[in-house]
Amino acid sequence: MTHVARFGQRTAVTAALVATVVAGAVLVAPQAADARTPQSPTHGAPRHGEPAGALLDRTELPAAFRTPATGRAYRVHYRSTDEHGAPDTVSGMVYLPKGKAPRGGWPVVAWDHGTVGISDACAPSVTGPDARAHTLFESWLSRGYAVAATDFEGLGTKGDHAYLAGRSAAHATADIVRAARHLDRGVGRRWALYGFSQGAGAALFTAAYGPRYAPELDFRGTAAAAPPTHWDQIIDMAGVNDPAAPANPYVALIVSGMATADRNITPDEYLTPRGMDVLDVARGGGCFADIFKAGEGLKNSDFRYDTPLNGAPAIADLLKRYAEPPLTHYRDPLLIVQGTADTTVPEVTSRQAVAALKAVGTRVTYSTYPGVEHSPLPVTAMDTVNAWLDRRLAR
Numbered sequence: 001m002t003h004v005a006r007f008g009q010r011t012a013v014t015a016a017l018v019a020t021v022v023a024g025a026v027l028v029a030p031q032a033a034d035a036r037t038p039q040s041p042t043h044g045a046p047r048h049g050e051p052a053g054a055l056l057d058r059t060e061l062p063a064a065f066r067t068p069a070t071g072r073a074y075r076v077h078y079r080s081t082d083e084h085g086a087p088d089t090v091s092g093m094v095y096l097p098k099g100k101a102p103r104g105g106w107p108v109v110a111w112d113h114g115t116v117g118i119s120d121a122c123a124p125s126v127t128g129p130d131a132r133a134h135t136l137f138e139s140w141l142s143r144g145y146a147v148a149a150t151d152f153e154g155l156g157t158k159g160d161h162a163y164l165a166g167r168s169a170a171h172a173t174a175d176i177v178r179a180a181r182h183l184d185r186g187v188g189r190r191w192a193l194y195g196f197s198q199g200a201g202a203a204l205f206t207a208a209y210g211p212r213y214a215p216e217l218d219f220r221g222t223a224a225a226a227p228p229t230h231w232d233q234i235i236d237m238a239g240v241n242d243p244a245a246p247a248n249p250y251v252a253l254i255v256s257g258m259a260t261a262d263r264n265i266t267p268d269e270y271l272t273p274r275g276m277d278v279l280d281v282a283r284g285g286g287c288f289a290d291i292f293k294a295g296e297g298l299k300n301s302d303f304r305y306d307t308p309l310n311g312a313p314a315i316a317d318l319l320k321r322y323a324e325p326p327l328t329h330y331r332d333p334l335l336i337v338q339g340t341a342d343t344t345v346p347e348v349t350s351r352q353a354v355a356a357l358k359a360v361g362t363r364v365t366y367s368t369y370p371g372v373e374h375s376p377l378p379v380t381a382m383d384t385v386n387a388w389l390d391r392r393l394a395r
Contacts, residue, residue: 052087052171053178053214054079061093065128069141071098075125078179081213082153083168083261083322090172091156093125094180095137095147096187105188106146107393108177111136112199112206113149114378117287118163118253123156124149127287135379136194139386145393146187148176152202154260163257164228164323167209169202174214189218192392194385196378197345200227204325204334211331220392223335223385225378226345229327229353231319237346240300240315247303249295252279254315261322262313269312275303327356333363335388337381339372 050056061073073095080090097106111133116122124130129137129149137147150172154161162168173193181187193210195203207222228234239245255270256279267279281294295303308314313321334357338350347368354366365388372380 050079050087052079052081053175053182055179055182056089058094058183062128065093067095067134067138067141069098069138070095071141072096072184074183076176076179076183077157078175078182080153080175081168081171083162083165084263088153088159089157090150090153090175091123091125092148092150092172092176092179093129094149094176094183095141096184097141097144097146101184101186101188102144104190104395105181105186106144107188108148108180108191109140109145109389109393110173110177110191110193110206111147111149112169112173112193112195112202113151114197114199115163115250115253115288116155117291118155118161118256118282119285119287120156121285122287123151125151125156132196132375132378136382139382140389143386143390145389146180148180148191150176160256160260162260163253164198164201164319165257165261166201166205166323166325168261169199170205170209171213173202173206174210174217177217178214189216190220190393191217192220192222192389194223194225194378194389195227196225197228197374200224200345201229201323201325203227204229207330207332207334208326208328219332221332221334221388222330223337223388225337225381225385226339226342226374227325227336227350227353228323228345229325230349231324232316233349234345235316235319238344243299243301243306245300247275247278247295247298247300249278249282249291251275251304251315252282252291252295254319255279256282258315258318258322262318265308265312265318269305269309270315271304272302274298278303325353327353327360328362329360330357330362333365333392335365335367335385337367337369337377337384339369339374339377339380341371342374342377344374 056077058074058076077091082088153168177191193203203222203224211219255267278294282291340347357364
């Protein structure tokens with residue numbers, strides 16, 4: 001079917017997908033399993049009828065992936081739910097502290113990572129945690145918290161990475177906590193979440209939908225470092241709408257991710273042949289630095305069409321539909337941390353998000369870090385975040 005023929009079906013299909021996703025958010029709780037016995041390794045072809053959060057397999061992580069406070073650590077494959085409400089398989093990492101679990105089990109800190117790329121080769125469970133995550137994991141394990149770190153849908157497993165697709169990311173985050181409880185009986189029900197950049201958006205989606213999606217867990221709240229909100233402003237401030245400005249390779253990742261959320265679009269409706277070359281680098285195993293190198297010297301007019309082909313929605317409209325965290329009332333408290341020198345997620349957008357959340361009664365703590373740019377923020381804010389997590393995860 002051609003792109004033009006598909007366009008007439010966009011509205012009806014999108015409405016059906018939204019209904020499917022909402023219906024998919026009330027799955028049954030995971031069934032009991034032998035917590036210390038791995039499931040058979042069938043992550044390439046999930047078995048029919050397994051609930052979200054079911055553990056499919058586990059493999060011990062190599063020594064280089066561990067931190068000094070690690071007791072045991074595993075790469076896992078587990079069942080989850082995609083953006084459309086269909087079952088899928090996701091990979092990630094689970095770290096357990098040293099020693100015996102306390103009564104009620106180790107509380108869990110889930111980590112939602114920032115942008116690494118869209119190829120399986122870039123998945124954190126494949127490459128190992130970066131220096132930022134290594135520092136954070138060590139701080140949590142030394143506090144007696146288990147750590148559950150999803151790769152997100154399609155990163156490390158078959159299929160395309162659902163980059164920035166919010167509901168998919170929320171499902172993957174909650175389900176790795178479920179999988180961790182199947183992995184070891186010492187993992188408790190209490191959990192909280194810290195996310196950065198791409199992962200901070202995922203964290204806000206998890207805060208919005210996670211408690212309803214996984215009601216058997218005891219969710220305590222979300223910390224988010226530089227969460228992308230107000231996507232129209234982010235895109236405009238990044239110069240994406242200026243044909244003469246340098247091309248931003250993030251756009252290739254965005255349209256690829258949005259194509260997993262909206263099956264009526266394809267990346268070549270947005271990217272020129274030269275832009276598709278950059279996307280091919282990302283799909284072919286190139287990670288963050290490789291993708292940006294591939295886009296060097298290109299202007300937006302070289303890289304993307306000013307108006308999408310075949311009447312496809314504007315990029316900002318796609319992001320608003322699938323990647324804009326809901327700025328509504330959240331049941332559980334939020335901590336948002338933000339660097340004032342951040343040019344990737346400008347501080348003004350986080351300030352506006354906090355004001356909108358407070359206006360509808362969400363309990364939000366907002367901490368800013370003068371002069372701090374995007375990449376260092378999660379570790380710069382670590383003491384603030386950990387003190388907040390300690391309070392939220394206390395009995």
